[in-house]
Amino acid sequence: MGSAMNTVLFSRRQQLSTGGVQAEYVLRWKEFFPYKELRYAPSFCARVICCATIEVLQSYLSWRQNECHVNNQNDTCLYELVRHGKTEKEAQEFLKGTQKNEKHALLFEQFGINYEKLSVMVRQGSCILKTQMEDIVKYNENGVPVKRPRKRPIIVHSKNVAGTSFWNEHESLLKELGCFVKNIGKVDPDFVRSFQFEKKLMPSTWIVIRIDGCHFHSFSKDHEFVKPNDERALNLMNSCAVAVVTEFQDIVFSYGVSDEYSFVLKKDSQLYQRRESDIASAIVSFFTSMYVMKWKYFFPRKELKYTPFFDGRAVCYPSSQILRDYLAWRQVDCHINNQYNTCFWELVKSGKSEREAQNVLKGTQTLEKMELLKQFGISDYNKLPVMFRQGSSAYWEKEDISLVEEKGAASNGKCQKKVILEHCNIIEPSFWNSHPNILGEKLDIL
Ligand code: GTP
Ligand code: MG
Numbered sequence: 001m002g003s004a005m006n007t008v009l010f011s012r013r014q015q016l017s018t019g020g021v022q023a024e025y026v027l028r029w030k031e032f033f034p035y036k037e038l039r040y041a042p043s044f045c046a047r048v049i050c051c052a053t054i055e056v057l058q059s060y061l062s063w064r065q066n067e068c069h070v071n072n073q074n075d076t077c078l079y080e081l082v083r084h085g086k087t088e089k090e091a092q093e094f095l096k097g098t099q100k101n102e103k104h105a106l107l108f109e110q111f112g113i114n115y116e117k118l119s120v121m122v123r124q125g126s127c128i129l130k131t132q133m134e135d136i137v138k139y140n141e142n143g144v145p146v147k148r149p150r151k152r153p154i155i156v157h158s159k160n161v162a163g164t165s166f167w168n169e170h171e172s173l174l175k176e177l178g179c180f181v182k183n184i185g186k187v188d189p190d191f192v193r194s195f196q197f198e199k200k201l202m203p204s205t206w207i208v209i210r211i212d213g214c215h216f217h218s219f220s221k222d223h224e225f226v227k228p229n230d231e232r233a234l235n236l237m238n239s240c241a242v243a244v245v246t247e248f249q250d251i252v253f254s255y256g257v258s259d260e261y262s263f264v265l266k267k268d269s270q271l272y273q274r275r276e277s278d279i280a281s282a283i284v285s286f287f288t289s290m291y292v293m294k295w296k297y298f299f300p301r302k303e304l305k306y307t308p309f310f311d312g313r314a315v316c317y318p319s320s321q322i323l324r325d326y327l328a329w330r331q332v333d334c335h336i337n338n339q340y341n342t343c344f345w346e347l348v349k350s351g352k353s354e355r356e357a358q359n360v361l362k363g364t365q366t367l368e369k370m371e372l373l374k375q376f377g378i379s380d381y382n383k384l385p386v387m388f389r390q391g392s393s394a395y396w397e398k399e400d401i402s403l404v405e406e407k408g409a410a411s412n413g414k415c416q417k418k419v420i421l422e423h424c425n426i427i428e429p430s431f432w433n434s435h436p437n438i439l440g441e442k443l444d445i446l
Contacts, residue, residue, distance in 0.1 A: 022285045023307035026292040041243070041289035045272070046281035049196050054178045056195055059187045062162035066187070068125040073103050073115060080111045120157040127161055128153050130172050201274040204267055205316035206323045209283050213259030214309050220259075222305055228341030229388040236298040237261060238421055240290040241394045245419045247286060253438050255327055255426060257334040257391035259310075261287070264323065266440075276314045284312035320439045328427040334391040339381065342388075343369050346376040386423040394421045395438055 022044055029038045051057040074095060081091035095103070107113040115123070131154050134147040151172075158166040160183075167173055167180045201207050213219065225233050241261050245251045250269040255262050263283055265271060272278035288310050295304045317323040340361060347357035361369070370381055378384070398415040424431055432439060 022289045023292045023309055026289050027304065027307055038293065041286055041293055043282050043286035043289060045278045045285075047196060047198070047277050049192070051195060054180065055184075056192070057177065058162045058167075058180050058184055060192045060195075062160075062184060063187045063189055063192045065125055065161050067189075069123060070100075072118075072122050073100065073107075076113070076115070076118070077103050077106055080107065080113070084111070120159075124157050124159055125161075127156050127158065129156060129170055130154075130176075131170075132172065197277075199276040201276050201279070201314060202316045202318075203274065205318050206267055206320070207265040207269060207274070207279065208262050208315045208317060208323070208326060209265070209280050209312055210260060210262045210315070211284050211287055211310045211312040214311055216259035216308075219308055223299070223302060227345045228338070229385075231385070231387070232298045234258075234387055234392070236291065236294055238392045238394065239294055239298070240287050241392070242419050242421055243290045243294075244283060244287050245394050245396070248283060253327075253393065253395045255330055255391060255393050257330065258337065260330075262327070262330060264327075280312040280314050284310050320441060323439070324426075324432065331391055331425075331427055335389060338384075338388050339366065339369050342378070342381075342384065343372050346373065346378070350376065390423050390425060392421060392423055393426055394419055395435070396420075397435075398437060 022042060025042060026038060049060060051060055077095055077098075078088070078091045081094060082088055086094065098106070104115050107115050130151045132149055133152045135150045136145040137148045138146050140146055160166055162180070162184065164180045164183055220230070220233065223233075237256055237259070241254050241256050241263075244261075244263060245254055248263070248265075248271065250265045250271050251263045252266050253264040265279070272282070288308065291308055291310075292304065315326070317326055343361055343364075344354075344357050347360055348354060352360065360372075364372070373379075373381055382389070396417045397420045398417055426432075
């Protein structure tokens with residue numbers, strides 16, 4: 001029995017799902033669909049299943065592979081019936097309640113298809129395993145190759161991924177997860193589902209999904225972002241955030257700085273029945289897809305060297321006051337970081353090493369930093385671009401249709417919504433008072 005807790009990440013569309021997967025999907029689309037444009041950003045939902053024992057993992061894999069087979073057989077029949085004249089509804093009706101062997105016979109007798117001869121990938125799904133390989137890293141002075149072990153992922157197909165013969169013959173699986181002791185029969189899906197951890201977010205609270213770029217310190221270096229603020233990179237983040245707010249209509253406000261963005265969902269949102277993992281992964285994944293899709297518009301002369309990825313977390317805030325405290329915290333952080341980073345890079349530009357610059361700034365207060373900036377010709381910090389100092393906010397704003405439709409149609413007082421992007425002070429109550437629609441309330445605090 002395996003003693004480690006095995007975590008299985010999966011998504012509705014049967015893809016491993018982290019921010020990185022969608023980025024890779026978008027980045028490599030052209031390779032697989034050279035003549036088809038990717039028309040919009042794909043997104044994936046992820047769930048976590050903790051498999052407490054290796055037997056649960058075995059059952060889980062067996063269940064997923066069986067689902068693959070059942071769905072594929074059904075879809076193949078459905079497609080053939082529709083191709084031969086039935087409507088989709090008629091085809092569905094026709095297939096209702098049919099067993100596997102009946103579908104097999106239908107395909108063979110009516111459509112001349114031997115199901116077993118269809119591609120293994122569509123019938124069995126795909127496994128990716130890590131195998132130990134040896135890479136030649138260099139040659140020594142005698143021309144003898146110097147090898148280093150390295151783990152490489154490989155794609156394999158197997159009729160029974162939960163079978164002992166498949167599993168136990170792969171050393172990496174045995175080593176990292178343990179062996180399957182015996183073969184198992186049909187698995188009750190409810191048994192596996194019972195391990196699914198489904199956290200629902202507290203009702204009637206503001207949900208904030210905060211996403212953050214993973215390892216953006218390196219990502220920004222590798223893509224030569226301007227220091228400390230790269231306008232193109234920030235505009236790219238903002239453009240992705242506007243797309244997210246537009247796509248997920250329950251998002252009422254968003255605020256972003258550097259490689260992070262916070263998305264606020266309305267209190268009574270029922271998005272994915274408030275399941276935390278679904279909401280967070282769908283937003284992270286959509287944002288990441290967008291980031292890759294839009295990259296070329298913001299960095300037309302810079303190749304995206306590798307896939308960026310973001311993580312996401314959800315926090316619930318019970319009152320609009322606490323929600324505004326949260327947003328104020330993020331904006332204060334933006335200010336503190338920007339002031340520090342501006343000083344830091346000015347010191348480095350003036351010839352100090354990064355360590356020396358760090359030491360100069362250690363323990364300095366705002367006023368001292370302001371003075372330091374003056375020495376570098378930045379006489380007024382407040383004259384730096386507002387986007388760098390205050391971050392960016394994207395939110396829905398109502399506008400009078402008559403102002404939008406120039407062709408003269410009467411507005412009848414009707415409004416339409418659009419997402420706007422601003423760089424404003426969201427700490428002050430005046431912002432919220434002048435935008436009462438965002439949180440659905442007026443504060444009347446001056
Ligand atoms: P994790 O989030 O923990 O994975 O670390 P991280 O490397 O992403 O760092 P963190 O999120 O704490 O901070 C974001 C980092 O992104 C900054 O420290 C910068 O290095 C980099 N970054 C973000 N925006 C810019 C930018 O406009 N210009 C430059 N040069 N770097 C940026
Ligand atoms: Mg980060």
